[in-house]
Amino acid sequence: GDVAVLVPAAGSGVRLGPGAPKALRLLGGEPLLVHAVRRVAAAPSVRVIVVAAPAAEVEAVRELLAAVAPVIVVAGGAERQDSVAAALAVVPADVAIVLVHDAARALTPPELVESVAAAVRGGHPAVIPALPVVDTIKEVGTGETVLGTVDRSVLRSVQTPQGFRHDVLAAAHRACLDAHTDDAGMVEKAGVPVVCVPGSELALKITRPLDLIIAEALLHVP
Ligand code: C5P
Incomplete structure (x- = not known):
């Protein structure tokens, strides 16, 4: 494998309601982070997994993941x-290749990890999985007044x-030096071209x- 996957899992998850840090919340009896790491580790290109707890x-977290994959x-x-x-x-x-994931995207299939890595290997310096936007998106101003409708066909929801x-x-x-909500944002700022590949609803x-x-x-979907 020529790929390292970084799994930031240090968020508190306030939007999910009170409880444990988000990555440690249970889904089907196992922490989200366990689901995420298991699927990442199943991708053949992955050599190194680094979790930020x-x-x-x-x-x-070290003890929790010891039985799942080397991390x-x-x-x-x-x-x-x-x-x-x-x-x-x-x-x-x-x-050679570093992927940045989210523990919160716990059901991301190994195939998506592979397709992103393959696109980088194929020559793209930065690759993001994306889906078309389903809702109509409005831009609003003061008092929630609509300023206009954004052309949905040029928008993507990024994973x-x-x-x-x-x-x-x-x-x-x-x-x-400034804050970004995703890693590609930082790379875009540096003037590097970023390309989209098809995302997955499971992500x-x-x-x-x-x-x-x-x-x-x-x-429980087979
Ligand atoms: O907060 P947000 O939903 O953007 O978090 C996305 C991912 O980043 C989650 O997996 C979360 O655990 C992680 N995160 C982190 N360190 C933080 C905040 C979020 O690793 N300080």
Whole structure:
């Protein structure tokens, strides 16, 4: 394998309601992080998996994942971007491709990991899985007044894992001073072309209580 996958899992998950850190919430009796790591580890290209855990849970996460796959566990940071940087710092220099995932996308199939990695290997420096937007999107101003309707055909809903040439992601992190909600955002800012490949409905981000119910149902889809 020529791929490292970073799995930021240090978020608190406030939008999911009170309870354990999000990555440790149970889905079908197992933590989201276990589901995510198991599927990543099943992708043949993956050589290294680095998990960024909540600082207080590093040892517990190491024990939890020991039976799932060989992983490196580091302490995450205050923002997702800090957790990604902490995980990126321990990736061996000879790994050519780095994918950045979300523990919250627990049902992401190994095939999506492979297709993103393959597109990077094929020559794209930055690759993101994306789906068409289903809702009509409005831009609003003060008082929720609609300013206009955005042309939906040019919009994409973006998922993870996002894949990068190792040097491209490392350079973007070194250069980055402001906040980004995804890793490709940082790379775009650096002027690197980013290309979309088809995403997967199974890669949904488990964020709100309804998402857990949907994920629970998807677990039982054959
Ligand atoms: O908060 P958000 O939904 O964007 O989180 C996406 C992923 O980033 C989750 O897997 C979460 O655990 C992780 N995260 C992190 N460190 C943070 C915040 C979020 O690893 N400080």
